[in-house]
Amino acid sequence: MFFIRHWKRFLTFAFIGLFSSWLISCGNTNDAANSSGNAGKTEVEFWTMQLSPDFDDYFNTLIANFEAENPDIAVNWLDVPWSDMEKKILSAVSANNAPDVVNLNPDFASQLAAKGAWLSLDDKLSESEQATYLPGIWQATQLNGSSFGFPWYLTTRVTLYNTALLEEAGVSEPPTTFEALATVAKQVKDKTGKYAFFISFVPEDAADVLQSFVQMGVPLVDESGQAAFNTLEGKKVFQYWTDMYQQELLPQEVLTQGHAQAIQLYESGQTAILASGAEKLDSIAQNAPTIAEVTKSAPQITGSTGKINVAAMDLVIPQATDAPEAALAFATYVTNDANQLEFAKEANVLPSTVKAASDSYFSEVPDSASPVEVARSVSASQLGGAEVLIPAMEDVKELQKIVYNNLQASMLGTKTVDQAVTDAADEWNNR
DSSP states (O other): OHHHHTTSOOOOHHHHHHHHHHHHHOOOOOHHHHTTTOTTSEEEEEEEESOTTTTHHHHHHHHHHHHHHOTTEEEEEEEEOGGGHHHHHHHHHHTTOOOSEEEEOHHHHHHHHTTTOBOOOTTTSOHHHHTTBOHHHHHTTEETTEEOOEEEEEEOOEEEEEHHHHHHTTOOSOOOBHHHHHHHHHHHHHHHSSBSOOOOOOTTSOSHHHHHHHHTTOOSBOTTSOBOOOSHHHHHHHHHHHHHHHTTOSOGGGGTOOHHHHHHHHHTTSBSEEEEOTTHHHHHHHHOHHHHHTEEEEOOOBOTTOOEEOEEEEEEOBTTOSOHHHHHHHHHHHTSHHHHHHHHHHHTOBOSBHHHHTSHHHHOOOTTOOHHHHHHHHHHHTGGGEEOOSOOOTTHHHHHHHHHHHHHHHHHTSSOHHHHHHHHHHHHHTO
16 A cells, blocks of 8 residues: 555665765755746745655645645645655755655655754744644654654554454454453464464564563663563563564565564465555455455454554655745645645545544445545544654664564574563664
8 A cells, every 4th residue: 555655764874974964065946947938936845755646636736726826836746756855866866956844754754854864943933823633653754753744544453354354263352452462363273274464573564562561561771772572561561573573474475574464464364364454455355355255354463551553654845945835835735724625535544633533524424435435534533642663763674673573583493582672772872
């Protein structure tokens, strides 16, 4: 699905170094745009990730409406495939032509925020304007107390489950906690020979396992940035995933394959549960109609904390923009209540503003609702308490790599759980 693709592999240490150098040395130019009929107007270059051509009509209309209301501003839109984002930004930085408003996820954006890359919004938006956004989502755009971006669209994963496979295993309801998941996983394996669940332990993949620590009550780092998981509770999480793997309740491929494998296994009827977005039901219906017929949706699996994770997309403004006021006006416009609600309907995602998220579109589900509509309602119902569980921090991908590598060692039996936890904490603290 288009949202998950955005979360993969667009950062290298070389990129951060080059970006940091650029912050000191260059500004933003729009000579090409000025020669295209927009002379005399303030130019705003707007970059999105993997949203074209599916949403061309939406963005073309959005930009036309904004320009009609702001005749002194011209917006130039560029959509970048996720796999090309790093290369495109590097090229733009080298050419002194970085975008004025750019679509990034909080993970990626926060790493560059630590380098002073983005315009701070603290003195740009009033408290009432900041309160427009869901509190937990607004907090996810902060690093060291400074707000670096506008929250945009969201997704909360739901539990898609194969009712026929669970029934065959004697399970009447899908699990809602990791503790219950372990019990269901054993029943499914014993009764059907199949698996209940797939979650990736590949360091470069999604951070689902890292999020499970927070959901099970284990903070990843303390206030000083040191490892906070080298505790009895942290060892219990390591032990949980180690036991699940060593008891053969997880497919072996969890160590080598990413979320795409989870989808493939579910669509082929080899797993009973898929943690995914509501929109995934459309492709399941196309790729595996017989599985889609027996698929229902339930709330996200969580831990003892009851915390629900939300995946977010932000808009950020480079510190070096030469059109800060126009960029602020456009980013505010894109993320206002009306435009967020419309985009949520177009893209089957969720909005990040309080008013749009409370719209009846997400809560009123007719009796004739499609499975996607039901799943969307389940997803939206989780928004109130949902939060971005992985804290904004400079080296979060390095933390994920360290934790996952040591977890893998524990799962494979090359380290004890105690040693794996200690090694992971030491490696993080001494990096």
